[in-house]
Each structure stands twice: as C-alpha cells, then as structure tokens.
Amino acid sequence: MVVKFLDLKKQYLSIKEEIDSAIFRVIENSAFIGGDEVLRFEEEFSAFLGGGVRTLGVGNGTDALEIAIQSLNLPQGGEVLIPANTFVATAEAVVRNGLKVVFVDCGQDYTLDISDLESKITPACVAIVAVHLYGQSARMNEILKLAKNYGLKVIEDCAQSHGATYNGEKVGTFGDIGAFSFYPGKNLGAFGDGGMIVSRDSLLLRRCREIAHHGGLKKYEHNIVGRNSRLDSIQAAILRVKLRYLESWNARRREIAGLYLEALRGLPNIALPEVKESCVCVWHLFVIRSLKRQALREALQREGIEYGLHYPLSLPNTPAYSKVAFVRETACKNATLWQDEILSLPMGEHLENEEAQRVVEVLKDALCG
Ligand SMILES: Cc1ncc(COP(=O)(O)O)c(C=O)c1O
The missing domain is CATH 3.40.640.10 (Type I PLP-dependent aspartate aminotransferase-like (Major domain))
Structure with a gap:
C-alpha cells in the first residue's frame, strides 16, 4: 500500500x-x-x-x-x-x-x-x-x-x-x-x-x-x-x-490526527505533537520527534509511505541566515536539537483510516519490533 x-x-x-x-x-x-x-x-x-x-x-x-x-x-x-x-x-x-x-x-x-x-x-x-x-x-x-x-x-x-x-x-x-x-x-x-x-x-x-x-x-x-x-x-x-469545503477538510485532518495520537501514545522513543487547550489545530502537518528518526525514515520508505521534514535545518543553521549582518546571533537550543528529530507523517483529508493505520503499524514495528 x-x-x-x-x-x-x-x-x-x-x-x-x-x-x-x-x-x-x-x-x-x-x-x-x-x-x-x-x-x-x-x-x-x-x-x-x-x-x-x-x-x-x-x-x-x-x-x-x-x-x-x-x-x-x-x-x-x-x-x-x-x-x-x-x-x-x-x-x-x-x-x-x-x-x-x-x-x-x-x-x-x-x-x-x-x-x-x-x-x-x-x-x-x-x-x-x-x-x-x-x-x-x-x-x-x-x-x-x-x-x-x-x-x-x-x-x-x-x-x-x-x-x-x-x-x-x-x-x-x-x-x-x-x-x-x-x-x-x-x-x-x-x-x-x-x-x-x-x-x-x-x-x-x-x-x-x-x-x-x-x-x-x-x-x-x-x-x-x-x-x-x-x-x-x-x-x-x-x-x-475550495473555501466552502475547508471546515470539513480541517475536521477530517483532526480525525486523522486523533487516530495517530491515540495509536502512537506511550510508544518509546517518540514525542507526539501537543495542542494547547486554547487552540483548535487544523493539522497542516503532523510532526513527531524521534531519536530514531533515521530508522523510521527507512521503514516508511521501504513500505511506500511518504513523509516530510519541516524543516531539515532550522533557519539560524542555514548558510543564508548564519553569521550574516542582517541577523542578530542568538542561541535557539530546541530548534537546533529538534531539526535532526522531526518527521512529518502523511496528513490531509485525502487519507483513509486504513492508510493512517498502516502508517501507525510501520512506525510501531520500527520503534518496538
Ligand atoms: C510559514 C510560511 N510562511 C510563508 C510561506 C510562503 O508562502 P508562499 O509559498 O505562498 O510564498 C509559507 C509557505 O510556503 C509558509 O509555510
């Protein structure tokens, strides 16, 4: 699949x-x-x-x-x-x-x-x-x-x-x-x-x-x-x-996010996205973090599951924005640490439940198998 x-x-x-x-x-x-x-x-x-x-x-x-x-x-x-x-x-x-x-x-x-x-x-x-x-x-x-x-x-x-x-x-x-x-x-x-x-x-x-x-x-x-x-x-x-469909598409994204969150909660070596109480999130991306990102990427790729990295380098670490006059240099500890851990799972109203479940299965196997 x-x-x-x-x-x-x-x-x-x-x-x-x-x-x-x-x-x-x-x-x-x-x-x-x-x-x-x-x-x-x-x-x-x-x-x-x-x-x-x-x-x-x-x-x-x-x-x-x-x-x-x-x-x-x-x-x-x-x-x-x-x-x-x-x-x-x-x-x-x-x-x-x-x-x-x-x-x-x-x-x-x-x-x-x-x-x-x-x-x-x-x-x-x-x-x-x-x-x-x-x-x-x-x-x-x-x-x-x-x-x-x-x-x-x-x-x-x-x-x-x-x-x-x-x-x-x-x-x-x-x-x-x-x-x-x-x-x-x-x-x-x-x-x-x-x-x-x-x-x-x-x-x-x-x-x-x-x-x-x-x-x-x-x-x-x-x-x-x-x-x-x-x-x-x-x-x-x-x-x-498309604006007429936006609310229902966003609601479907929330369903997929709910499915991911429930199925992945409690697994080792994975940090799930957190939504603040004051927010309704529209899940443009579903981003997890893992110290085992490389193994997860390989498993997803092997199984034909597309993923993204948002973003591979945090901006202060890119050539364009490091050590240049138009940037005041400051430390951004989390952003730098997390650039090597973040992984964006498939997300959108296009996904069927079975597809999201397949993503979960592959992640579970890679993390616990
Ligand atoms: C956070 C953020 N800001 C700005 C933009 C720029 O939008 P555009 O690609 O339409 O120029 C994007 C999207 O690409 C974005 O994700």
Missing part, C-alpha cells in the same frame, strides 16, 4: 464539476486580472475569518508577508523577532524590508517560546512575527501582551493555519496585520500561487493595496514606488469553491 503525503488529484476529483465550472466561468468572462472573482473571494475570506478583518489578495504568501511588513513603515535596521523553526519566507520578508532578524526558539508546541521571546527583546526591536506553525496558533495572549509592553507591532504568519482558532477566534484576527498563503499544498490551496493580506486596520490595507498595485489605488496613479503582486482571477474562483 502506497500512502501519499498529499493527494491534490484526489481532492480535485472530489469537487471536479464545481472547479471546472469556476475556471470556465472566468474564461467565459475573460476578466483575468482583478474583477468580481477576486473581490468576492476577498469578501468571503473576510467573512470566514470574522473579527472585523478585511483582506487583500496578492500573488503568494511570501509577497503577503513582505508587503504587510512594508506597510507598517518600521524604521530601517530595526529588529524583528521571528521563530527559528519556520519556512524561510518568514525571514525573507523581514530582510527584504531592510530589517534585522532575531531568531527565537520554539516551545513544545513548535511555536514561539515565550520566555525565549521576552529574553531576546531589546530597545532595537520593532516587531514580532507570530507564525502559526503546522496548523496551530502561537500563544497570542502572551505575544500581544509583550508587544503592548514593549511597543512592538505584531504580524501573523498564517500560511499553515487556515481556520485554526485561539480562544475561539480565527488566526489572522489578532495582530496588526497578517498573511496567508494559498500554495497548492496548504489547507486551502490554489492551483498555483496565491496569497492574502488581512487586517482590521483599513489604512494599513490601503497602503498594502498601493504597494501591491504599482504604488496607487487607480490605474496610472503612482503615489509611492510600488510593485506588482495580484491574486489571479482563476485562482480566486478556485479558492472560492
């Missing part, structure tokens, strides 16, 4: 008619940039998030983060606290804005460790990027409190957490501004690139719109030096269809 890490074809086939007609509608109308589909998706995604946030579609999640940070007009060279364990785009968005990265260690839930975060705040710090990693919210109460005490802006990186909640509110509704990615493999994924900026602050969103649309709000209006980053109309039409 082959168990896929991700199965976008299966997902497409399950909603083929709706997707095909959405794509066809865009072609028929031939409004390929902007227009009704993008506007309606922005409205529908705002309504999905709640909390009074408004949204702006952009080209991808990296652009969303970069433009969101630019809109805050932070002082050049200011320091931005970000997790050591995240996808590299989080760091890129900071550096591309002329700001300095300060890496913060991760806690047991793989999001920002609050005591490490506080210990790394200096007068040079201007913002925190809270990444809701693997589908689980960061500790937003504590982060918002620190931000308030030290006068820092909060940017939420929600690329892995569409629909995740913290104290009953959706991620993306807590910070000054937030960013989503619709990369195909995300919980809500397009058929190509796509991204979204979210904020309650209409002035910030307006600035983002200017930045993303060649520096103006109207054609041939260039108030500032801008750039081009737009959510494609075909992608918006596809995302509108």
